Amino acid sequence: MQHIVSQYHQLIFKRPSGTSRGILKTKDSWLLTLSEDDRLSAASEISIIEGLSVETRDTIDLLLATADWPDRDLSDFPAVRFAMEILDLSRAADDPFSLWDTSFSRGNEGIPINGLIWMGDREYMYQQIKQKLAEGFHCLKLKIGAIDFEEEISLIKYVRSQFSADDVELRVDANGAFHPRTALTKLRRLSEYDIHSIEQPIKPKQYEEMSALCETTPISIALDEELIGVRSLKEKEHILNTIRPQYIILKPSLIGGWDAAEEWISLAEDYGIGWWATSALEGNIGLNAISQWISSKDTDMPQGLGTGQLYENNIPSPLYIKDAAIWYDPELSWDINIQK
Numbered sequence: 001m002q003h004i005v006s007q008y009h010q011l012i013f014k015r016p017s018g019t020s021r022g023i024l025k026t027k028d029s030w031l032l033t034l035s036e037d038d039r040l041s042a043a044s045e046i047s048i049i050e051g052l053s054v055e056t057r058d059t060i061d062l063l064l065a066t067a068d069w070p071d072r073d074l075s076d077f078p079a080v081r082f083a084m085e086i087l088d089l090s091r092a093a094d095d096p097f098s099l100w101d102t103s104f105s106r107g108n109e110g111i112p113i114n115g116l117i118w119m120g121d122r123e124y125m126y127q128q129i130k131q132k133l134a135e136g137f138h139c140l141k142l143k144i145g146a147i148d149f150e151e152e153i154s155l156i157k158y159v160r161s162q163f164s165a166d167d168v169e170l171r172v173d174a175n176g177a178f179h180p181r182t183a184l185t186k187l188r189r190l191s192e193y194d195i196h197s198i199e200q201p202i203k204p205k206q207y208e209e210m211s212a213l214c215e216t217t218p219i220s221i222a223l224d225e226e227l228i229g230v231r232s233l234k235e236k237e238h239i240l241n242t243i244r245p246q247y248i249i250l251k252p253s254l255i256g257g258w259d260a261a262e263e264w265i266s267l268a269e270d271y272g273i274g275w276w277a278t279s280a281l282e283g284n285i286g287l288n289a290i291s292q293w294i295s296s297k298d299t300d301m302p303q304g305l306g307t308g309q310l311y312e313n314n315i316p317s318p319l320y321i322k323d324a325a326i327w328y329d330p331e332l333s334w335d336i337n338i339q340k
Contacts, residue, residue, distance in 0.1 A: 011314065012313050027281055028057045032083055046083040049280055097334055104291065107318075111303055111305060111326050115135070120147075140169070140170055153189060180209040184213060197219060204228070223247070227255050236264060247273060248268050249304075250264060277305075288319055
C-alpha cells in the first residue's frame with residue numbers, strides 16, 4: 001500500500017454541546033490520505049469521543065507513530081479499524097468519496113434523519129425544538145438526563161401539545177443517566193407522551209437490570225453504549241440473548257467498523273430486534289462513509305446522520321441537509337485541506 005499520511009484535526013463545536021457525560025467543546029479526529037502522482041487517491045478519518053471511545057488521543061498518537069501501524073492487529077482500536085475500512089474502500093473506488101453506487105451517492109435520494117436536540121437549559125432546548133420543527137423534521141431525538149427530569153418532561157409535553165405521534169416521532173437518549181432503581185418509574189412517565197424509544201436508559205454492563213427493564217418497559221429500549229468494546233460474535237450473541245432489547249444503535253467508529261456492524265445486524269435480525277445507525281460525531285469524511293453504507297441498506301427508519309453541521313472547521317463536502325434528510329451532491333467538490 002502507498003504511504004498513509006495522517007494529520008491530527010481537532011474539530012471545534014460551533015456551540016458547546018451538552019450530554020449527560022458533560023459539555024463537548026472540541027472533538028479529536030485524524031485525517032488519513034493516500035496520494036498518487038500528486039492526486040488524492042483515498043481519504044478517511046479516525047474519530048473518537050474522549051471518555052466513550054475505547055481509544056484516547058494519546059493511544060492513537062502512539063499507534064500512528066509506529067511505522068507498521070496499518071499492518072497491525074487493530075482489534076484494540078475500533079475507530080482506527082473503521083478508518084482503515086473506509087480507506088480501503090476509498091482506494092478501490094473510482095471516486096475516493098463515492099464508496100457505494102446508490103441513489104444517495106448519485107445525488108438522487110436523501111436519507112431521512114432525526115433532528116438532534118442537545119442538552120442545555122430549558123430555553124436552549126426549547127429553541128432547538130422550535131427550530132427543528134420549523135425545518136420540517138418529523139423525528140426528534142432529545143438528549144436527556146442532565147437537567148431536572150421534570151423540566152425535561154415539560155419540554156416533551158410541549159412538543160406533544162403541538163404535534164401528535166403521527167406527526168412527530170420522539171426519541172430520547174439518556175446516555176445511561178438513569179439509576180436502575182428509578183428507571184422504570186421514569187420510563188412510565190415518559191410513556192405518557194408517545195415516545196418511540198429511549199437509548200441506553202441505564203449504564204452499560206448491568207445485564208440483569210437492563211434485561212428486566214426491556215421485559216417490562218412501556219417504551220422500546222435501544223442499546224447504544226452497551227455495544228462498545230464488544231468484540232467476539234459469541235459475546236454479541238450473549239448480550240442480545242440476555243437483554244433482548246427492542247432496538248440496537250450502530251456507531252461504526254465505536255464498535256469496530258462495518259464488519260462489526262454487519263455482525264450486530266445479522267444477530268439482531270435473528271432475534272427480531274430492530275436497528276438504526278448514527279454517527280459518533282464524525283467529521284464529514286466519516287459522516288459521508290456511514291451515510292453511504294446506510295444508503296446500501298433496506299431501511300426507511302430515520303437515521304442519526306445530521307451531525308456534520310456542528311463544527312466551525314469541518315472539511316467542506318457535498319453533504320447537505322434538506323427536507324429532514326441528508327443528501328450528497330456528486331457535482332460538488334471536497335476540500336480535504338484541513339480547515340484551521
